[in-house]
Every structure is written in C-alpha cells, then in structure tokens.
Amino acid sequence: MKHSLYMSLAIGIAFTISSCSNWLDVQPKTEVKQDKMFETESGFKDALVGCYMLMGDASIYGRELTYTFLEVLAQQYEFVNVYNPYQNVKLYSYSTSNVESIISNIWSKQYKVIANLNAILEFIEYKKNILHPVNYANIKAQALGLRAFLHFDLLRMFGWGDLVNTPSNLDKLCIPYVTKYNKETTKQSTVREVLQYIHADLEIAEELLAYNDVYHQKTQDDDYELPNDDGFYDAPRGFFNYYAARATQARVYMWEGNYEAALERVSFFTKSPSPISWVNLDRSVINATPTTRDLSFTPEHIFSLDVHNMYEALKSYIEQFKTQSGLTVTENSNYFFHTGTRADELFEITAGGGNDVRYNYLYDQVDRQHYLFLKLKEEPETQSASKNKMPLIRKPEMYYYAAECYNQLNDPKKAINMLNEVRLARGIDIKDNLPETLTKNEIEQEITKEWRKEYIGEGQMFYYYKRLGLMIPSASVEGDKAFILPLPRTEVELGGREDYKDDTEL
Incomplete structure (x- = not known):
C-alpha cells in the first residue's frame, strides 16, 4: 500500500485559539511536508488535529460511516423512490460503479488517516526531547488509540463477524494492519491477528491515558502538570480520550464474544x-x-x-x-x-x-x-x-x-x-x-x-447485526453476501491483495 509523504493538516492554529474557535473547529488549509511538521511540539499537535479532521470527511465519519452508507446497509430508512443515490447500496449491489466508489473511498480515506497516525508515531520517538512529557504521552496514546479504532471499523466492514457462532472466521484472511509509515505494502492478516494488534494498541493507549489525560484515572505525582495554555485539552470528548479507549475495548471484546472482559470494561x-x-x-x-x-x-x-x-x-x-x-x-x-x-x-x-x-x-x-x-x-x-x-x-x-x-x-x-x-x-x-x-x-x-x-x-446497526450473525430486517440478501464488503478493485488488481469475498461462494 502506497501512502503520500505529506501530512494533511491545518496551519496557523497552534497558538491562536480564539473564544469562538478551538483546535478542532477549523478547516484543513494545506499540506506540509512531514519533516517540517515535526520540528516543534505544536507541529505534532497540528498533525494530530489534522487526523481528526480527515476522519470528519464525508466519505468516512462525516457521513458514509455514520448517517448514510452503513445505515442504508442496515435497512434503517425508507426511500422516496428507487432513484435514491443509495438504492444500489440498499440492494447490496457491491459491484455497481457508484457503490464501488463509496467502498473504495472508505478504504483509501481510512488508510490515509492511519498513514498520518503512523507518521506521528514514528517521529514522536525521534523528537521526544522537544515535547512536554504529558503532551508526548497524550499524543502518542491518541495516535495509537485512533489507529486501533480505524482498523477495527475496517475489520467490521471488510472482515468477518459472528465469531461466537463461527469461530473458524477468526482464521480467515481480512485487512492489513498497517503500523509503518512507508511505501511498502503491508500483508493482509487474519481476523485473529488483526484483533491482537488492536488489543495491543489499545492497551498501550489506555495505560498512557489513565495517567496523563484530563480524566486522571490514576493518581498523579506531585510534579504532574497538564500544559494547556493553548487550549489543546479543552474539549476532551472530541479527542480519543481515556473513556474512548475503554469503550473501544468493550466493542472489541463484544465482537470476540468475550463477555466477561467486555462487562469489566462497560461496568x-x-x-x-x-x-x-x-x-x-x-x-x-x-x-x-x-x-x-x-x-x-x-x-x-x-x-x-x-x-x-x-x-x-x-x-x-x-x-x-x-x-x-x-x-x-x-x-x-x-x-x-x-x-x-x-x-x-x-x-x-x-x-x-x-x-x-x-x-x-x-x-x-x-x-x-x-x-x-x-x-x-x-x-x-x-x-x-x-x-x-x-x-x-x-x-x-x-x-x-x-x-x-x-x-x-x-x-x-x-x-x-x-x-x-x-x-x-x-x-x-x-x-x-x-x-x-x-x-x-x-x-x-x-x-x-x-x-x-x-x-x-x-x-452502528450494521455492525450489531453482523457481530451476532442476525438477519437484517427487510434485507434482500442474507449473511456474508450482505456483511462482507469487497476489497476495492485497485487493491486486488494493482496492490496484489487477495479478495476473499467471492459472491459465488457466500
């Protein structure tokens, strides 16, 4: 998988927070080469904010993965007529051009954010000395947590569910779990392997956030300080915070059917x-x-x-x-x-x-x-x-x-x-x-x-039905014909991926 060597981010916001704006209420304005971006602590903050803004793109969480595409797959809505732009989505016609385009954009935008997160994680170790220790811990934790969060949603779309009733799905091939910031292609992993990677990232993120983020789940030492003169931590629910880490862990345990571990997280x-x-x-x-x-x-x-x-x-x-x-x-x-x-x-x-x-x-x-x-x-x-x-x-x-x-x-x-x-x-x-x-x-x-x-x-309902292997009400197809999104054509034809979704077999 090839990634651009540029970070999409907002410029000029690091220390210019006004009363009517905050770190997340800005528009992406330009692209900056990563070697310039990571010269200062504010550059790391800008890079992280850039990742959140990319997540808000309409092709992913700004629309398709929240209000439109996934909800239509779950048969959540009525349409005025068959000319609705999501009609083919409603019918699970994954090979039609407009649905292929939606799916391809989801894949590419998710992995673009992941690439930017990996750049942060790579450079933050090289430049650790220029960051306040609490900022270092929070930025690293959020980047790891988001990487797990994004991969998990990719798994829930392109991978396999119903793991309690069909444990053999754990050993089926699914998505690549990308942890390096380079142009090399990351091999696809099995569902089991991807879940292990997700747990590992979330465990580190939760540990760092428990001590360092604004919710202070662990007792701080006397010399602890949260540097917030720039207002970076003023809206914690808009960042991948400690609560988000625990809640995401609960989602993953529920996907696995590990009810004891999930209950401990949600309690x-x-x-x-x-x-x-x-x-x-x-x-x-x-x-x-x-x-x-x-x-x-x-x-x-x-x-x-x-x-x-x-x-x-x-x-x-x-x-x-x-x-x-x-x-x-x-x-x-x-x-x-x-x-x-x-x-x-x-x-x-x-x-x-x-x-x-x-x-x-x-x-x-x-x-x-x-x-x-x-x-x-x-x-x-x-x-x-x-x-x-x-x-x-x-x-x-x-x-x-x-x-x-x-x-x-x-x-x-x-x-x-x-x-x-x-x-x-x-x-x-x-x-x-x-x-x-x-x-x-x-x-x-x-x-x-x-x-x-x-x-x-x-x-969320598409994931709910898929996790439990339930029939989607009013769906025109059943099981994995509905639940498994096909890999983008370019990933198979040019990227050498194995497209494990074969409609003739499902």
Missing part, C-alpha cells in the same frame, strides 16, 4: 455515579427551543468528532425540500424517513413508548407517510450543543453491552435493569419497565429492539 460506565451523565431531557430537549435542542444528546458522547460545516454533507438526506436563497424550491427526493406505521411499531407506542422522547422529538412527523429524522438536523441560526458534533461512541451502547453480557452470563435481572435504565433516561414511565420475568431469548429480543430505537443515523 466503568454503568456504575453509580457514572462518569458520563444522561442528557437532561427537560432542559436540553423538551423545554428547549428548536435552535437550542440537543438531539444527539451530547452529554452522553464518549467520543465524537467536531466536523467543520457537518450539516452541508448531510442536509440532502435529512430535509424534505430543497431551498435556494431561503425559499422552498422543490421537493428533495434523496431524504430518508420512516412511515408513521414503522415508527409506531419501532417505539411500541401502545406499550408505553408514546412517552419516549426519541419518538416525540427525534422525528419531524410531517404526515403519516413521512416521519423525518431530526437527530442531526441543523436549524438555521442554531445554538445547539450538538452543532458540528458527530457522535462515534455514546453512553447507551455501554448499557446495551452490559445487558447482553449479563444475559449471556445468566444474570437476567441485571440485564433487564440495564435496559430499563436507558428507557427511563428516554422518558419512558417506570410503570412501563421491562418485567424481571423475561426469559433469556426474550431479553435478547428486547436488546435488539432497544438498539434499533437508539441508534438511528449513527452507523
């Missing part, structure tokens, strides 16, 4: 008091104005991206009408929606779900045929805390993992308690709590229901 978030609070429904949603409502529930973000002008890449898939100069021009046929019937069934409004804040405030209930999604919609002149924030990991996921772990480990009451806590946090009345008499199979069904209610527009 950090489900304990009382939790380090991550629930959104205040009265203040931030119910009694807030349309321009101040926080519909992605930012207090619950464990890790999110600050994406410059995020809504521009999303609006044609959210808004029902196109506008020009503030005037409605014509109906937009690309937007996604639910029908009223689907929404009623999803949120179980006849069984207490009518009080669910997600049903009442995260839909624009235009008419019974069109329930549009508001979670990521940006109102004109918005002052919402959720503006330009793309959630990548949120608190409810940890509770759903805990419920699944307790259920698998034969502690059904605790499993049900985990689900009920989220339901209460969403405004469902305590009288409509799930009963403690549910069987193991019934709890599994309830967990799936709760995932489907909570994770609309965030790119």
Whole structure:
C-alpha cells in the first residue's frame, strides 16, 4: 500500500485559539511536508488535529460511516423512490460503479488517516526531547488509540463477524494492519491477528491515558502538570480520550464474544455515579427551543468528532425540500424517513413508548407517510450543543453491552435493569419497565429492539447485526453476501491483495 509523504493538516492554529474557535473547529488549509511538521511540539499537535479532521470527511465519519452508507446497509430508512443515490447500496449491489466508489473511498480515506497516525508515531520517538512529557504521552496514546479504532471499523466492514457462532472466521484472511509509515505494502492478516494488534494498541493507549489525560484515572505525582495554555485539552470528548479507549475495548471484546472482559470494561460506565451523565431531557430537549435542542444528546458522547460545516454533507438526506436563497424550491427526493406505521411499531407506542422522547422529538412527523429524522438536523441560526458534533461512541451502547453480557452470563435481572435504565433516561414511565420475568431469548429480543430505537443515523446497526450473525430486517440478501464488503478493485488488481469475498461462494 502506497501512502503520500505529506501530512494533511491545518496551519496557523497552534497558538491562536480564539473564544469562538478551538483546535478542532477549523478547516484543513494545506499540506506540509512531514519533516517540517515535526520540528516543534505544536507541529505534532497540528498533525494530530489534522487526523481528526480527515476522519470528519464525508466519505468516512462525516457521513458514509455514520448517517448514510452503513445505515442504508442496515435497512434503517425508507426511500422516496428507487432513484435514491443509495438504492444500489440498499440492494447490496457491491459491484455497481457508484457503490464501488463509496467502498473504495472508505478504504483509501481510512488508510490515509492511519498513514498520518503512523507518521506521528514514528517521529514522536525521534523528537521526544522537544515535547512536554504529558503532551508526548497524550499524543502518542491518541495516535495509537485512533489507529486501533480505524482498523477495527475496517475489520467490521471488510472482515468477518459472528465469531461466537463461527469461530473458524477468526482464521480467515481480512485487512492489513498497517503500523509503518512507508511505501511498502503491508500483508493482509487474519481476523485473529488483526484483533491482537488492536488489543495491543489499545492497551498501550489506555495505560498512557489513565495517567496523563484530563480524566486522571490514576493518581498523579506531585510534579504532574497538564500544559494547556493553548487550549489543546479543552474539549476532551472530541479527542480519543481515556473513556474512548475503554469503550473501544468493550466493542472489541463484544465482537470476540468475550463477555466477561467486555462487562469489566462497560461496568466503568454503568456504575453509580457514572462518569458520563444522561442528557437532561427537560432542559436540553423538551423545554428547549428548536435552535437550542440537543438531539444527539451530547452529554452522553464518549467520543465524537467536531466536523467543520457537518450539516452541508448531510442536509440532502435529512430535509424534505430543497431551498435556494431561503425559499422552498422543490421537493428533495434523496431524504430518508420512516412511515408513521414503522415508527409506531419501532417505539411500541401502545406499550408505553408514546412517552419516549426519541419518538416525540427525534422525528419531524410531517404526515403519516413521512416521519423525518431530526437527530442531526441543523436549524438555521442554531445554538445547539450538538452543532458540528458527530457522535462515534455514546453512553447507551455501554448499557446495551452490559445487558447482553449479563444475559449471556445468566444474570437476567441485571440485564433487564440495564435496559430499563436507558428507557427511563428516554422518558419512558417506570410503570412501563421491562418485567424481571423475561426469559433469556426474550431479553435478547428486547436488546435488539432497544438498539434499533437508539441508534438511528449513527452507523452502528450494521455492525450489531453482523457481530451476532442476525438477519437484517427487510434485507434482500442474507449473511456474508450482505456483511462482507469487497476489497476495492485497485487493491486486488494493482496492490496484489487477495479478495476473499467471492459472491459465488457466500
């Protein structure tokens, strides 16, 4: 795999943080050769920020891996007609040109970020003497954590899932785990090997962050200091922080079916008091104005991206009408929606779900045929805390993992308690709590229901179905024909990769 020897990054922000801007609220402006970039401590910070901004590109987490591509694969949306640009995605027509292009861009952009992270990791050891020890530890930890995070999502797309029921998948070939910053091609690894590499990176990242990041999970020595005159650490949820490291470890353990280890990781978030609070429904949603409502529930973000002008890449898939100069021009046929019937069934409004804040405030209930999604919609002149924030990991996921772990480990009451806590946090009345008499199979069904209610527009349901080997509702194909993305054609024809997805065999 060949990588450019340039770092994509923002210039001129290192020590010019204003009150209306921060390290992540900037646009990429240029490219700088890496030997110039790493001459100063601020250069390392700029390089890391550049990686976060690359992650916010619409071809990956700014749209495709959150609101559009992965969600369409999970059959999360209704379309106006068959001319929607994601129609071929909905049909899993991976060999059509437009779908091939989406997949190729995902692959190349993910590995571009990884290449830049590897450059940071390489040069930070050479230039360790110019960095404050705490900055050295935090930058290194974030780079390692992001490298694991990005590779894990590549594995979840291009690799194999359902490892509990099909352990032989562990030894199947999948993606390359790239750890060197050079032009040499990294060989593909098996699922087992990739997971081992991910664990290794996350373990180092977590250890460094536990002592050095802003959440201080380990007691600091008397001479510890967090140098923050430039405001670099002012928005920790927008960086790969200690909480993100633990939550990502939980995701990986769940993918492996290691329920004991996953439960230990998520118990950090489900304990009382939790380090991550629930959104205040009265203040931030119910009694807030349309321009101040926080519909992605930012207090619950464990890790999110600050994406410059995020809504521009999303609006044609959210808004029902196109506008020009503030005037409605014509109906937009690309937007996604639910029908009223689907929404009623999803949120179980006849069984207490009518009080669910997600049903009442995260839909624009235009008419019974069109329930549009508001979670990521940006109102004109918005002052919402959720503006330009793309959630990548949120608190409810940890509770759903805990419920699944307790259920698998034969502690059904605790499993049900985990689900009920989220339901209460969403405004469902305590009288409509799930009963403690549910069987193991019934709890599994309830967990799936709760995932489907909570994770609309965030790119997580495709991974959920794939991890457990579940049939995607309304999908036109089953199993690995849907779940395994083919390698980009150039990787096979020019890069010498083995394309292990063969539609004639799956």
